[in-house]
Amino acid sequence: MQPFKYRSRLNSGLFRNRITFLQSTSTEDELRQKEIVWAQYKSSWAMIKTVKGSEYVSASADQAEVTYRFVIHYIPGISKNMRIDYNGRIFDIIEPPINDDELDETLTILARERL
16 A cells, blocks of 8 residues: 655645536527537636736727636546636636646646636
8 A cells, every 4th residue: 555645736725716617518499499508517626827818909999818727636528619617707718628747637728718
């Protein structure tokens, strides 16, 4: 039996933000039109960091764009086609999740907030 090893980089105190992954499902309404509904997939504790903030002018309107990095304990099945819900704020995943060091311990997810 291996002795307990404390891993400071996986300190549970850093994973203090509760997030929910949303997966799109299509349904048909009364008029047989397809409607996309975002349903809860899984919830997880996450560490959230701001990666980049930028402002730009597009079509005479000021736009603000902030990219966030979510680090979670490894969950298989998380994909780029999902969204993240954090306290009512919705984030679009902009890159496929990265399995850190291929150890199946943590995933790093880059996401952009929907404004």
